[in-house]
Amino acid sequence: MKYVITIVGDTALRPLDTVTLDKAVTALANANAALASPDWLAKRQAVDIAFDGMLPLKALHLVQSALGDAPFDICAQPIEGRRKKLLVADMDSTILADETIDEIAAEVGKKKDIAQITLQAMEGKLKYADSLRRRVALLAGTGLDKLDAVLARLALNRGAATLIATMKQSGAMTVLVTGGFSYFTAPVAAALGFDRFHANQLEFERGRLTGKVKEPILDAAAKRSILETTSRELGIELRATVAVGDGANDLGMIEAASLGVAFRGKPSLAAMADAQIDHSDLTTVLYFQGFHEREIIVRSDALTFGKQ
DSSP states (O other), rough: OOOEEEEEEEEEOOOOHHHHHHHHHHHHTTTOEOOOOOEEEEEEEETEEEEEOOHHHHHHHHHHHHHHSOOEEEEESSSSSSSOSEEEIIIIIIBBOOHHHHHHHTTTTHHHHHHHHHHHHHTTTHHHHHHHHHHHTTTTTTTHHHHHHHHOOOOOOHHHHHHHHHHHHTTTEEEEEEEEEEEHHHHHHHHTTEEEEEEOOEEETTEEEEEEOOOOOOOOOHHHHHHHHHHHHHTGGGGGEEEEEEGGHHHHHHHSOOOOOOOOOOOOHHTSSSEEEEEOOOTHHHHHTOGGGGGOOOOOOOOOOOOO
Protein backbone atom coordinates (compact mmCIF):
# COMPACT_ATOMS: atom_id res chain seq x y z
CA MET A 1 0.00 0.00 0.00
CA LYS A 2 1.24 3.49 -0.86
CA TYR A 3 -1.00 5.67 1.27
CA VAL A 4 -2.57 5.83 4.71
CA ILE A 5 -5.50 7.70 6.20
CA THR A 6 -5.52 8.32 9.93
CA ILE A 7 -8.62 9.07 11.99
CA VAL A 8 -8.18 10.49 15.50
CA GLY A 9 -10.77 11.22 18.14
CA ASP A 10 -10.82 12.59 21.65
CA THR A 11 -11.92 9.91 24.12
CA ALA A 12 -13.42 12.56 26.40
CA LEU A 13 -15.42 14.12 23.55
CA ARG A 14 -16.35 11.10 21.45
CA PRO A 15 -14.36 7.86 21.39
CA LEU A 16 -13.47 6.38 18.02
CA ASP A 17 -15.57 3.23 17.64
CA THR A 18 -16.01 0.44 15.11
CA VAL A 19 -19.16 2.05 13.72
CA THR A 20 -17.17 5.13 12.72
CA LEU A 21 -14.37 2.98 11.36
CA ASP A 22 -16.82 0.94 9.29
CA LYS A 23 -18.22 4.12 7.72
CA ALA A 24 -14.73 5.19 6.65
CA VAL A 25 -13.80 1.75 5.32
CA THR A 26 -17.08 1.44 3.40
CA ALA A 27 -16.64 4.86 1.79
CA LEU A 28 -13.18 3.92 0.53
CA ALA A 29 -14.17 0.41 -0.55
CA ASN A 30 -17.19 1.72 -2.49
CA ALA A 31 -14.80 3.94 -4.45
CA ASN A 32 -12.75 0.84 -5.36
CA ALA A 33 -9.78 1.60 -3.14
CA ALA A 34 -7.57 -1.34 -2.18
CA LEU A 35 -7.50 -1.52 1.62
CA ALA A 36 -5.35 -3.14 4.29
CA SER A 37 -6.79 -4.20 7.63
CA PRO A 38 -7.20 -1.23 10.00
CA ASP A 39 -4.32 -0.72 12.44
CA TRP A 40 -5.37 0.68 15.81
CA LEU A 41 -2.72 3.15 16.96
CA ALA A 42 -4.53 3.79 20.23
CA LYS A 43 -7.64 2.02 21.47
CA ARG A 44 -10.80 4.08 20.94
CA GLN A 45 -8.68 7.05 19.88
CA ALA A 46 -6.66 6.62 16.68
CA VAL A 47 -6.62 4.24 13.71
CA ASP A 48 -4.70 3.88 10.45
CA ILE A 49 -6.21 2.57 7.22
CA ALA A 50 -3.59 1.86 4.56
CA PHE A 51 -4.91 2.09 1.00
CA ASP A 52 -4.06 2.28 -2.66
CA GLY A 53 -5.89 2.96 -5.90
CA MET A 54 -6.63 6.65 -5.31
CA LEU A 55 -4.79 9.79 -4.27
CA PRO A 56 -4.80 10.93 -0.61
CA LEU A 57 -6.90 14.03 -1.25
CA LYS A 58 -9.73 12.00 -2.75
CA ALA A 59 -9.60 9.53 0.14
CA LEU A 60 -9.67 12.39 2.61
CA HIS A 61 -12.77 13.91 1.02
CA LEU A 62 -14.53 10.55 0.91
CA VAL A 63 -13.93 9.84 4.59
CA GLN A 64 -14.78 13.39 5.65
CA SER A 65 -18.06 13.13 3.76
CA ALA A 66 -18.83 9.72 5.30
CA LEU A 67 -18.21 10.96 8.85
CA GLY A 68 -19.98 14.29 8.40
CA ASP A 69 -19.79 16.61 11.39
CA ALA A 70 -18.51 13.94 13.78
CA PRO A 71 -15.63 15.34 15.91
CA PHE A 72 -12.70 13.47 14.39
CA ASP A 73 -9.44 14.75 12.92
CA ILE A 74 -8.33 13.08 9.67
CA CYS A 75 -5.09 13.04 7.69
CA ALA A 76 -4.33 11.25 4.40
CA GLN A 77 -0.77 10.99 3.11
CA PRO A 78 1.89 8.71 1.58
CA ILE A 79 3.23 6.04 3.93
CA GLU A 80 6.83 6.47 2.83
CA GLY A 81 8.63 9.12 4.87
CA ARG A 82 5.77 9.45 7.30
CA ARG A 83 7.96 9.65 10.41
CA LYS A 84 9.56 13.08 10.56
CA LYS A 85 13.04 14.06 11.75
CA LEU A 86 12.42 17.76 12.36
CA LEU A 87 9.47 19.32 14.21
CA VAL A 88 8.99 23.09 14.10
CA ALA A 89 6.22 24.36 16.37
CA ASP A 90 4.63 27.74 16.96
CA MET A 91 4.24 28.78 20.61
CA ASP A 92 1.25 31.05 21.28
CA SER A 93 -2.11 29.24 20.91
CA THR A 94 -0.25 26.14 19.70
CA ILE A 95 2.17 24.81 22.31
CA LEU A 96 0.71 27.30 24.78
CA ALA A 97 -2.99 27.80 25.37
CA ASP A 98 -2.34 31.53 25.61
CA GLU A 99 -1.46 34.47 23.37
CA THR A 100 1.26 35.93 25.56
CA ILE A 101 1.00 39.49 24.29
CA ASP A 102 -2.73 39.46 25.02
CA GLU A 103 -1.97 38.24 28.54
CA ILE A 104 0.47 41.11 29.09
CA ALA A 105 -2.22 43.45 27.84
CA ALA A 106 -4.67 42.01 30.38
CA GLU A 107 -2.17 42.76 33.15
CA VAL A 108 -2.10 46.43 32.22
CA GLY A 109 -5.78 46.86 31.33
CA LYS A 110 -5.34 47.01 27.54
CA LYS A 111 -6.46 43.53 26.52
CA LYS A 112 -9.41 44.61 24.37
CA ASP A 113 -7.34 46.95 22.20
CA ILE A 114 -4.41 44.58 21.78
CA ALA A 115 -6.48 41.39 21.35
CA GLN A 116 -8.28 42.97 18.41
CA ILE A 117 -4.97 43.71 16.67
CA THR A 118 -3.76 40.17 17.47
CA LEU A 119 -6.86 38.65 15.90
CA GLN A 120 -6.47 40.70 12.74
CA ALA A 121 -2.84 39.58 12.45
CA MET A 122 -3.67 35.89 13.01
CA GLU A 123 -6.42 36.09 10.40
CA GLY A 124 -3.98 37.61 7.92
CA LYS A 125 -5.72 40.98 7.77
CA LEU A 126 -2.64 42.86 9.02
CA LYS A 127 1.03 42.31 8.29
CA TYR A 128 2.44 40.59 11.33
CA ALA A 129 5.43 42.90 11.79
CA ASP A 130 3.25 46.00 11.65
CA SER A 131 0.71 44.51 14.04
CA LEU A 132 3.44 43.55 16.50
CA ARG A 133 4.94 47.04 16.52
CA ARG A 134 1.47 48.53 17.14
CA ARG A 135 0.72 46.16 19.99
CA VAL A 136 4.06 46.52 21.74
CA ALA A 137 3.83 50.31 21.48
CA LEU A 138 0.67 50.11 23.61
CA LEU A 139 2.67 48.32 26.32
CA ALA A 140 5.28 51.05 26.81
CA GLY A 141 6.13 51.49 30.49
CA THR A 142 5.09 47.99 31.54
CA GLY A 143 7.31 46.65 34.33
CA LEU A 144 9.00 43.26 34.55
CA ASP A 145 6.70 42.31 37.43
CA LYS A 146 3.78 42.25 34.97
CA LEU A 147 5.67 39.97 32.58
CA ASP A 148 6.59 37.67 35.46
CA ALA A 149 2.93 37.45 36.49
CA VAL A 150 2.03 36.35 32.94
CA LEU A 151 4.87 33.82 32.87
CA ALA A 152 3.70 32.25 36.12
CA ARG A 153 0.22 31.51 34.80
CA LEU A 154 1.03 30.27 31.29
CA ALA A 155 -0.60 26.94 30.47
CA LEU A 156 0.24 24.30 27.88
CA ASN A 157 -2.23 22.97 25.37
CA ARG A 158 -3.07 19.33 26.03
CA GLY A 159 -0.56 16.92 24.55
CA ALA A 160 2.22 19.50 24.12
CA ALA A 161 4.67 17.94 26.58
CA THR A 162 3.96 14.44 25.25
CA LEU A 163 4.49 15.57 21.65
CA ILE A 164 7.92 17.05 22.35
CA ALA A 165 9.09 14.18 24.58
CA THR A 166 8.07 11.57 22.01
CA MET A 167 9.60 13.37 19.04
CA LYS A 168 12.88 13.75 20.94
CA GLN A 169 12.81 10.10 21.99
CA SER A 170 12.39 9.14 18.33
CA GLY A 171 15.54 11.10 17.44
CA ALA A 172 13.88 14.14 15.90
CA MET A 173 15.13 17.71 16.29
CA THR A 174 12.55 20.00 17.94
CA VAL A 175 12.41 23.75 17.36
CA LEU A 176 10.09 26.29 18.99
CA VAL A 177 9.61 29.31 16.74
CA THR A 178 7.33 32.23 17.53
CA GLY A 179 6.49 35.80 16.76
CA GLY A 180 6.16 36.12 20.54
CA PHE A 181 8.95 37.07 22.90
CA SER A 182 12.06 35.35 24.18
CA TYR A 183 11.16 36.45 27.73
CA PHE A 184 8.55 33.67 27.60
CA THR A 185 9.96 31.41 24.91
CA ALA A 186 13.21 30.67 26.72
CA PRO A 187 11.60 29.19 29.86
CA VAL A 188 8.90 27.36 27.87
CA ALA A 189 11.49 25.80 25.56
CA ALA A 190 13.67 24.80 28.52
CA ALA A 191 10.80 23.24 30.46
CA LEU A 192 9.63 21.17 27.50
CA GLY A 193 13.08 20.20 26.27
CA PHE A 194 13.02 21.87 22.84
CA ASP A 195 16.43 21.64 21.18
CA ARG A 196 16.25 25.22 19.88
CA PHE A 197 14.02 28.26 20.01
CA HIS A 198 13.63 31.47 18.02
CA ALA A 199 11.59 34.51 19.12
CA ASN A 200 11.31 38.27 19.02
CA GLN A 201 13.16 40.44 21.53
CA LEU A 202 11.45 43.08 23.62
CA GLU A 203 13.39 46.27 24.34
CA PHE A 204 13.77 47.24 28.00
CA GLU A 205 15.00 50.37 29.74
CA ARG A 206 15.40 50.53 33.53
CA GLY A 207 13.25 47.41 33.98
CA ARG A 208 10.35 48.61 31.84
CA LEU A 209 9.23 48.06 28.26
CA THR A 210 10.15 50.89 25.93
CA GLY A 211 7.29 50.03 23.60
CA LYS A 212 9.65 48.79 20.90
CA VAL A 213 10.66 45.39 19.52
CA LYS A 214 14.24 44.79 18.47
CA GLU A 215 14.68 44.47 14.72
CA PRO A 216 14.53 42.41 12.61
CA ILE A 217 11.09 41.14 13.58
CA LEU A 218 10.52 37.42 13.34
CA ASP A 219 7.47 37.07 11.07
CA ALA A 220 5.95 34.49 8.72
CA ALA A 221 8.84 34.69 6.25
CA ALA A 222 11.35 34.25 9.07
CA LYS A 223 9.51 31.19 10.37
CA ARG A 224 9.68 29.56 6.97
CA SER A 225 13.34 30.49 6.66
CA ILE A 226 14.13 28.96 10.06
CA LEU A 227 12.51 25.67 9.04
CA GLU A 228 14.37 25.58 5.72
CA THR A 229 17.70 26.70 7.17
CA THR A 230 17.54 24.24 10.07
CA SER A 231 16.66 21.45 7.67
CA ARG A 232 19.65 22.27 5.45
CA GLU A 233 22.02 22.72 8.36
CA LEU A 234 21.14 19.32 9.84
CA GLY A 235 21.02 17.50 6.52
CA ILE A 236 17.31 16.74 6.96
CA GLU A 237 15.29 16.75 3.75
CA LEU A 238 12.16 18.89 3.73
CA ARG A 239 10.13 15.73 3.17
CA ALA A 240 11.20 14.71 6.70
CA THR A 241 9.80 17.86 8.38
CA VAL A 242 6.57 18.59 10.23
CA ALA A 243 5.33 22.02 11.29
CA VAL A 244 2.38 22.91 13.51
CA GLY A 245 0.82 26.32 14.09
CA ASP A 246 -2.46 28.19 14.36
CA GLY A 247 -2.29 31.56 12.63
CA ALA A 248 -1.57 33.34 9.37
CA ASN A 249 2.03 34.03 10.39
CA ASP A 250 2.58 30.24 10.43
CA LEU A 251 1.56 29.85 6.81
CA GLY A 252 5.06 29.91 5.33
CA MET A 253 6.42 27.13 7.51
CA ILE A 254 3.22 25.09 7.14
CA GLU A 255 3.60 25.27 3.34
CA ALA A 256 7.32 24.45 3.45
CA ALA A 257 7.03 21.41 5.72
CA SER A 258 6.24 17.99 4.32
CA LEU A 259 3.44 17.69 6.87
CA GLY A 260 1.92 21.05 7.77
CA VAL A 261 -0.62 20.86 10.58
CA ALA A 262 -3.09 23.57 11.57
CA PHE A 263 -3.90 23.32 15.28
CA ARG A 264 -7.26 25.00 15.91
CA GLY A 265 -6.18 26.93 12.85
CA LYS A 266 -7.52 30.26 11.65
CA PRO A 267 -9.34 29.87 8.30
CA SER A 268 -6.48 31.30 6.23
CA LEU A 269 -4.09 28.70 7.65
CA ALA A 270 -6.48 25.74 7.77
CA ALA A 271 -7.22 26.17 4.07
CA MET A 272 -3.55 25.61 3.19
CA ALA A 273 -2.52 23.00 5.77
CA ASP A 274 -2.02 19.32 4.94
CA ALA A 275 -4.01 18.35 8.03
CA GLN A 276 -6.07 19.99 10.73
CA ILE A 277 -6.49 19.32 14.44
CA ASP A 278 -9.82 20.78 15.48
CA HIS A 279 -11.12 18.23 17.99
CA SER A 280 -8.28 16.22 19.53
CA ASP A 281 -5.02 17.35 21.16
CA LEU A 282 -1.38 17.72 20.11
CA THR A 283 -0.65 14.00 20.45
CA THR A 284 -2.52 13.79 17.15
CA VAL A 285 0.63 15.12 15.45
CA LEU A 286 2.21 11.83 16.60
CA TYR A 287 -0.68 9.66 15.40
CA PHE A 288 -0.55 11.36 12.01
CA GLN A 289 3.06 10.12 11.83
CA GLY A 290 2.01 6.56 12.67
CA PHE A 291 3.17 6.38 16.28
CA HIS A 292 1.47 3.63 18.27
CA GLU A 293 0.31 4.25 21.81
CA ARG A 294 3.10 2.02 23.15
CA GLU A 295 5.72 4.28 21.55
CA ILE A 296 4.38 7.50 23.01
CA ILE A 297 6.22 9.06 25.95
CA VAL A 298 3.42 10.46 28.10
CA ARG A 299 4.28 13.66 29.96
CA SER A 300 2.14 15.91 32.14
CA ASP A 301 1.15 19.28 30.72
CA ALA A 302 0.81 20.71 34.23
CA LEU A 303 4.11 22.58 34.10
CA THR A 304 5.01 25.89 35.67
CA PHE A 305 7.49 28.25 34.09
CA GLY A 306 10.23 30.36 35.56
CA LYS A 307 12.84 32.58 33.98
CA GLN A 308 16.12 31.02 32.92
